[in-house]
Amino acid sequence: xxxxxxxxxxxxxxxxxxxxxxxxxxxxxxxxxxxxxxxxxxxxxxxxxxxxxxxxxxxxxxxxxxxxxxxxxxxxxxxxxxxxxxxxxxxxxxxxxxxxxxxxxxxxxxxxxxxxxxxxxxxxxxxxxxxxxxxxxxxxxxxxxxxxxxxxxxxxxxxxxxxxxx
Amino acid sequence: xxxxxxxxxxxxxxxxxxxxxxxxxxxxxxxxxxxxxxxxxxxxxxxxxxxxxxxxxxxxxxxxxxxxxxxxxxxxxxxxxxxxxxxxxxxxxxxxxxxxxxxxxxxxxxxxxxxxxxxxxxxxxxxxxxxxxxxxxxxxxxxxxxxxxxxxxxxxxxxxxxxx
Numbered sequence: 001x002x003x004x005x006x007x008x009x010x011x012x013x014x015x016x017x018x019x020x021x022x023x024x025x026x027x028x029x030x031x032x033x034x035x036x037x038x039x040x041x042x043x044x045x046x047x048x049x050x051x052x053x054x055x056x057x058x059x060x061x062x063x064x065x066x067x068x069x070x071x072x073x074x075x076x077x078x079x080x081x082x083x084x085x086x087x088x089x090x091x092x093x094x095x096x097x098x099x100x101x102x103x104x105x106x107x108x109x110x111x112x113x114x115x116x117x118x119x120x121x122x123x124x125x126x127x128x129x130x131x132x133x134x135x136x137x138x139x140x141x142x143x144x145x146x147x148x149x150x151x152x153x154x155x156x157x158x159x160x161x162x163x164x165x166x
Numbered sequence: 167x168x169x170x171x172x173x174x175x176x177x178x179x180x181x182x183x184x185x186x187x188x189x190x191x192x193x194x195x196x197x198x199x200x201x202x203x204x205x206x207x208x209x210x211x212x213x214x215x216x217x218x219x220x221x222x223x224x225x226x227x228x229x230x231x232x233x234x235x236x237x238x239x240x241x242x243x244x245x246x247x248x249x250x251x252x253x254x255x256x257x258x259x260x261x262x263x264x265x266x267x268x269x270x271x272x273x274x275x276x277x278x279x280x281x282x283x284x285x286x287x288x289x290x291x292x293x294x295x296x297x298x299x300x301x302x303x304x305x306x307x308x309x310x311x312x313x314x315x316x317x318x319x320x321x322x323x324x325x326x327x328x329x330x
Contacts, residue, residue: 040185090223093272094243097223107243109272119203119267119275121245126193131268133189141274142266143203148279150208150296 013045014136017055017079021072022104023062026122027089031059033125034132044132052078057135060114063091063098064105076112084135087114088128090121201248201261203241206279210258212298213237213281217250217259226250233285233292239277241267256297 020028034041035048049055052075064072076085087108090096095106108114118131133139186193196202213235218226223243229236251259267275283292284299 038184038186039188043185090243090245093275094225094240095223096243096245099223099243116268116270117242117272117275119242119244120265123267124196124265126188127265127268129193130189130266134268134270139189141269142264143269143274145273145275146277148206148208148277150211150279150281 013047014056014084014132015047015049015054016057016059017049017052017075018059019052019061019072019075021060021062021068021092021108022065023089023091027061027092030122030125030128031061031088034128039125039129041129041132044136044138046132053080055079056082057084057086059086059088060092060108060112061088063095063101064108064111065103066105069105069111072108072111084115085112086116086118086131086135088118088131089123090119093117093119096121196263196265200263200265201246201251202264203262203267203275204239204244204250205260205262206237206239206277207258207260208279208281210256210297211237211279211281211295212256212258212301213283213295214255214298216253216255220249220253222247222249230283230292233283235281235283235295237277237279237281239279241275241277242272244275256301 018028018031033039035046052058056079058075058079060072062068076083085108087093091098092108092114095101095104098104099106105111116131116135118128120127123131130139134141188194213228215228218224218228218237223245225240225243227238227240229238246261248261251257251261269275281295281297284294284296285292
């Protein structure tokens with residue numbers, strides 16, 4: 001459904017606007033890496049633009065600090081609909097080691113709605129490219145929530161509490 | 167002028183194509199020591215909590231719910247330092263080379279693990295995970311003294327030969 005929706009909403013190129021909301025610059029360098037000829041994100045029509053008013057996609061890096069949060073909200077409002085927001089890096093996804101800091105919101109999704117999360121500290125350029133491919137419906141997502149239970153067989157569970165109260 | 171342009175063109179065409187076919191083909195090679203998304207092996211985990219103690223972003227959470235120890239790994243804020251894999255005494259946590267963690271739902275990155283706790287036959291309290299008790303015969307700990315009458319599922323040997 002998401003695939004259909006994205007392909008309907010963005011039939012042409014995605015123009016991205018990159019914003020650094022209190023990131024350490026590691027994720028920013030990896031984003032620049034994606035745009036180099038080696039990885040060449042322009043194959044998918046991705047183009048870096050200089051204004052949020054031209055952009056379809058916001059690439060947000062960094063756990064949002066209190067200083068930058070109002071600016072990020074303005075930025076989100078300035079981007080024309082339909083828009084996608086990518087949270088790139090562990091800081092943007094969940095706050096990384098700053099998740100409970102007094103100066104940080106700890107995650108972009110606490111300030112503006114986020115559509116795609118690319119975790120990594122910093123994420124490899126391939127990981128960012130894979131996130132773009134997932135957003136465009138070119139590749140399936142590879143992670144899913146894992147629930148592991150290490151319970152013995154039901155026959156092995158004895159109930160000592162019952163023995164105790166005999 | 168024209169000669170220089172021709173020289174330029176020669177340099178341009180002499181280079182091979184450098185763009186990687188990723189994501190339709192293979193990307194750049196992942197290095198030997200690359201740390202990707204962590205993996206937990208519930209068969210090995212003894213529930214000691216060492217990983218939760220050292221994690222810088224405090225993403226590993228322990229909950230003692232009576233007969234089970236529930237662990238939550240909130241991997242969206244993982245900083246991929248690999249400290250949890252380093253301190254794990256049973257090597258239950260390993261860093262895989264998976265880096266393709268892009269998702270549209272944050273909960274896809276969570277791992278939940280539940281370990282069964284054994285109860286003391288004398289007092290009826292839960293005191294140790296099943297896996298930790300399984301280690302006792304193999305790791306030369308004294309049996310029958312520290313853990314009086316612990317129930318031993320999985321058909322563990324009751325006698326526990328010395329030296330094994």
